[in-house]
Amino acid sequence: MKAICIFLGSSNGNHPAYIEAAAAIGRELAVRGITCVYGGSSTGLMKQLADSTLDAGGKVIGVTVQRLKDKEEFHKDLTKLYVLPTMSERKNLMIELSDGFIALPGGIGTFEEFFEVYTLAQLGFHTKPCGILNVNRFYDPLEEMLRKTEQEGFLKRPYKESIFCSENPHELLNMLTS
Numbered sequence: 408m409k410a411i412c413i414f415l416g417s418s419n420g421n422h423p424a425y426i427e428a429a430a431a432i433g434r435e436l437a438v439r440g441i442t443c444v445y446g447g448s449s450t451g452l453m454k455q456l457a458d459s460t461l462d463a464g465g466k467v468i469g470v471t472v473q474r475l476k477d478k479e480e481f482h483k484d485l486t487k488l489y490v491l492p493t494m495s496e497r498k499n500l501m502i503e504l505s506d507g508f509i510a511l512p513g514g515i516g517t518f519e520e521f522f523e524v525y526t527l528a529q530l531g532f533h534t535k536p537c538g539i540l541n542v543n544r545f546y547d548p549l550e551e552m553l554r555k556t557e558q559e560g561f562l563k564r565p566y567k568e569s570i571f572c573s574e575n576p577h578e579l580l581n582m583l584t585s
Contacts, residue, residue, distance in 0.1 A: 416513035437465025
């Protein structure tokens, strides 16, 4: 696996465990020689992820859109920063550049990005693994929703077979790369 796309918050959230997890997964990517692909921001968990990956000697690719680049601050030390015209083009490039996907805690944008790649996998548009880093039990309600969706007949393939989930960055990366 050459690159993994990480979807996560541009704020730190309300628990130190989120910051620790973003830093831990960044270090783990660098140690394994896996390039980190993310949104390019220099704030919140996104900054923690990029800083820890770079500090550990890893490569980090940011992918954003011009509208956000014009009004937000982006990480200055990235290995590469792509700036695209639309969010659709941004997500398509993130998918193209990555061999797998992981969601850390975040907001609506994190959910939307993760569900798009998960949906594309369910529909057979790619076979890249999808994972959730369930820090501080953040994604427990999502797991319950997916179980209910499956029980009610709206999810054809068991979600537990198509989404890897762990509270531990090392373990989750082992699941995605095996």
